Amino acid sequence: MSSSDLPTQRVRTRFAPSPTGFLHIGGARTALYAWAFARHHDGDFILRIEDTDLERSTPAAVRAILDGMAWLDLTHDEGPFYQTQRMDRYREVIAQMLQDGSAYRCYCTREELDAMRAAQEASGASPRYDGRWRPEPGKTLPPVPVDVPPVIRFRNPIGGSVVWNDLVKGPIEVSNDELDDLIIARSDGTPTYNFCVVVDDWEMQITHVIRGDDHVNNTPRQINILKALGAQLPEYGHVPMIHGPDGQKLSKRHGAVSVMQYDEDGYLPEAVINYLARLGWSHGDDEVFSREQLVQWFDCAHISRSPARFDFAKLTWLNNLYLKAMPDDRIAALVAPRLAARGTALGAPEAVAMDLSAICGLVKDRAGTLNEIADLAMMFYAPPHPSAEQLAEVIKPEARPALRAFADACERIDWTREAIATAVKQVITEHQMKMPQFAIPARLLVFGRTQTPALDAVLALMPRELVIHRLAQGLAHAL
Numbered sequence: 001m002s003s004s005d006l007p008t009q010r011v012r013t014r015f016a017p018s019p020t021g022f023l024h025i026g027g028a029r030t031a032l033y034a035w036a037f038a039r040h041h042d043g044d045f046i047l048r049i050e051d052t053d054l055e056r057s058t059p060a061a062v063r064a065i066l067d068g069m070a071w072l073d074l075t076h077d078e079g080p081f082y083q084t085q086r087m088d089r090y091r092e093v094i095a096q097m098l099q100d101g102s103a104y105r106c107y108c109t110r111e112e113l114d115a116m117r118a119a120q121e122a123s124g125a126s127p128r129y130d131g132r133w134r135p136e137p138g139k140t141l142p143p144v145p146v147d148v149p150p151v152i153r154f155r156n157p158i159g160g161s162v163v164w165n166d167l168v169k170g171p172i173e174v175s176n177d178e179l180d181d182l183i184i185a186r187s188d189g190t191p192t193y194n195f196c197v198v199v200d201d202w203e204m205q206i207t208h209v210i211r212g213d214d215h216v217n218n219t220p221r222q223i224n225i226l227k228a229l230g231a232q233l234p235e236y237g238h239v240p241m242i243h244g245p246d247g248q249k250l251s252k253r254h255g256a257v258s259v260m261q262y263d264e265d266g267y268l269p270e271a272v273i274n275y276l277a278r279l280g281w282s283h284g285d286d287e288v289f290s291r292e293q294l295v296q297w298f299d300c301a302h303i304s305r306s307p308a309r310f311d312f313a314k315l316t317w318l319n320n321l322y323l324k325a326m327p328d329d330r331i332a333a334l335v336a337p338r339l340a341a342r343g344t345a346l347g348a349p350e351a352v353a354m355d356l357s358a359i360c361g362l363v364k365d366r367a368g369t370l371n372e373i374a375d376l377a378m379m380f381y382a383p384p385h386p387s388a389e390q391l392a393e394v395i396k397p398e399a400r401p402a403l404r405a406f407a408d409a410c411e412r413i414d415w416t417r418e419a420i421a422t423a424v425k426q427v428i429t430e431h432q433m434k435m436p437q438f439a440i441p442a443r444l445l446v447f448g449r450t451q452t453p454a455l456d457a458v459l460a461l462m463p464r465e466l467v468i469h470r471l472a473q474g475l476a477h478a479l
Helices: 025-040 059-071 083-100 110-122 193-203 213-228 259-264 269-278 291-297 312-325 328-341 356-366 370-381 388-394 399-412 417-430 435-447 455-460 464-478
Strands: 012-015 044-049 078-082 103-106 151-154 161-166 170-175 183-185 208-212 235-239
Touching (some): 012 208, 025 208, 025 235, 025 269, 044 059, 059 259, 078 083, 083 103, 083 151, 083 193, 208 213, 213 235, 312 356, 388 435, 399 435, 417 435, 435 455, 435 464
Parallel strands (some): 012 044
16 A cells, blocks of 8 residues: 555544444443544544444434434534445455455355354364465365355464554453454455454544444454555554443443433433543543533543443433533523423413523522423423312411412512512411411412422512412312
């Protein structure tokens, strides 16, 4: 290969998902680390869709990956590139390898391979291709069968070992004697995964491959193919898997769902990014940091070598911190469609009269997610429907005169939090009540629940007429 084909020294990373399903949380973390490494070094981040599994790859899965990356704002500098659109180039490289002797045709039938494996297992040997079609000096190959389409195998080096200094795991060495001659093209001519990855990393000039440690076994094979092509080797960093809180492999019950499910569940992308970054990487004791700080600090040296444990409680705690710090009007814009999905007509007169930003600002401290904020905000927009049992339990006879007196006071006072607080104090003093004896029934009648933020604060955010109406209607039903 010419010198112009060699990678530049500019840092170039890639995220290369297979579109056989959604972008899950483990894939998102891998993408984040590759993105952050490139951004830290002012390099390039490439998105590549490895869609050679034609039976399982779907356009919907591709869309899910792109949507997940966009939601997390992991912007790519090049791509997305699709392997299915590069088949001609893969075949060109295979033809060149056949010509220079680094690859060869193998005519073994499925029956022969099964018999080979059975004999090896019977003798206690590890199953592997025995190289019967591998050309060697002085070796006589079997006659070429006319009715068997060949696969193409890579001529793996014999003896020696593959050594690399993994960016996460440290030095790794694998003996070439443990590697057989990998199939790089199937009998129908379709290039295989490990081969396509090598050609793509080479021609896209990838300098650093950051990926899950389930790919460690692929790395020595890929390094050997890159060497055979005369390509400059990237550096490799293999990130440990994410486990559930119980230490088992992450599953749907742990959170191994689509990244977009976290959006539907009311998590902020900023919080998810922060959580994923900290889930297996650290910068001292810092738990909460911005995207800009992540880019400034990120390196592979501080990626843990042990599997991380996914903790929904910690993610929710972190999301709450981000909600508290977020401007109320931005929260309102995110909550509004969630209220609409709950059947709230935000265009109704009583809804228009309420300040959704102020409502979100009042309740956000109590919420872990946008959905929880929406649920709390519903007490302002949805008519209360306390059950007869609740009314009988909470609306005691001694509370009714105080509630009527407060409803009358609401007609006369300025509709401010301070004036409402003064009216409440006057009523409970005149009726010789303690605050909970009045506030709990008032909350139930106006909001349909017995717990809310401070009573004067929530009442002040509702239209005066709506408060009076709900008090009167509730007292009528409580009789």
